[in-house]
Amino acid sequence: MVKIVISEFMDEGAAASLEDRYEVVFDTGLVEDRPALLAAVADAEGIIVRNRTRVDAELLDAAPRLKVVGRLGVGLDNIDLAACEARGVVVKPAHGGNGSSVAEYVLTGALMLRRRSYFASAAMLAGEWPRQALIGCEVAGSTLGLVGFGAIARETARRARALDMSVAAFDPHLAADAPEWADVTRHERLESLLADADVISLHVPLTEATRHLIDAAALGRMRPEAVLINAARGGTVDEAALGEALREGRLAGAMLDVFEQEPLPAGSVLEGVPNLILTPHIAGVTEESNARISRMTADNVRDVLTQAAEVSS
Template identity: 40%
Template sequence: MQTCLILDDYQDAALGLADWARLSDRVAVSSMTDHVADQNTLVARIDQAEILVIMRERTPFPEALLKRLPRLKLLVTSGMRNLAIDVAAARARGVTVCGTESSPTPPTELTWALILGLARHLPLENRNLRDGGPWQSTVGTDLAGATLGLLGLGKIGTRVAGIGRAFGMRVIAWSPNLDDARAAAAGVERAETKEDLLEASDVVSIHLVLGDRTRGLLGDAELRRMRPSTILVNTSRAPIVDQAALVRALEEGRIAGAGLDVFETEPLPADSPFRRLPNVLALPHVGYVTRDNYRTFFTQAVEDIETYLAGSPIRLLG
């Protein structure tokens, strides 16, 4: 009997959203609902497992950790891309790495929750209502007629664009590889440069894949091109924006606010400025956390394990 551990099951949802009983005659499955950041403690918790199921980048698997897990044979991650796994090191150690599909719908919806929350000052107005504060203390920002700038026009960006048009917004987009034909097919205008997009947009939303060309794409110089009334939303990956530069821009009021669902260190440290800045609407990386998406993740994780045990693993990474 092999052992399978599901890591970082924060909501204690994994075992109820897939038919793990299909593995019961071959694999003993259990989940860990807490996050373990210390590597020594983590190794002590998971080193007896032959199979690990992980959720995106919640727990990184660099080579140093993989070397300490000699029993590990299969690593399953949600999504088909996970930069927190050293896939080459895993392969060199005989560890199979598989992924699952992920729907673009949940992060699209959450992007709009952040945009609307910032544009209409929902956290502050709700807090005032609950705490007996002022009855109406802010003036909201109209989206109709405003310009939505999208950095990235893939599956998620294209869906965000469609909703922006439904709100009556002008939608423009830029990415390193975006051409006029793709922009036109999505019903948006292509900005010539990212600087043009930043200068023209009332809302900037990031939907790019993190890589060498996009890491630090928005630094101090780029943030200074945005207007003091502009909202920045990042539901993609934190390092696309220079985090120190973003904090300075928010503290100095050079942009109106930021909606953030991703951070360089997660869970977000208690002393992070993003926890205290009044013009930040921050969420604990829940963009993909919906019942249907989780059901897909964990059902396909079961399939990955079954096909691995049968000798023909599917959805291989790398």
């Protein structure tokens, strides 16, 4: 029987839907145990991963029968695409499965950070009443600046307009005459978007071009009352520079869901930084999106394996 390995969490019903045709090894501990993972994929034809399982040359060498990698999400920086292509391994991300989840996360961050009052719990419990100091701003009438304008960013823009926000974006890979720019202010340069927006939200993959895209210089172009949200990829923000900007009051706040190292290391440069909200890479993961993405990924993997079986027969 054809074997599929699932190394990270997935909707149990979607995983079980594969068991009628395949041998399914569903073990979320494999992502933490590399030798066990390599042993598990030795005779596997499919593997399903999230963002922490490295599908690299080492894993591909250990899995000579592998035909498909199902990605529970859309980011592919943990998957060596060139190595997969060279070996004829199909990579199938779950496009469109978590757009609404990420969009809601971004707008939640915008609402919380603009109001500024959500950092007051400790002071309140200490008997303080910092009412005047915590009068914040509405998102209505403010500008949401999207760095990257793909499907998730466009979903975020649609919802932001319902909150009476103006939307601006920078995406050098989207043609200037593309219909997606309707109702959006297009910036030709990242620098001008950073200077213009009240809320900056990142929607880019991690590449050599985007690594530390938001560095000290970029942060310096943002207004002191602006806020930054990163639910895209760790490494696109220079965390040390962000921490410095927040400590010095050169930025009003930030919300990060992704990091250069996950989980965060002891003594992180973000420790003790004010006006900062941290979450553990869950912007795209809700009960609903997990079920959608899991079903999509199960279907993607099943389709590839079915086609492979038909060709071999």
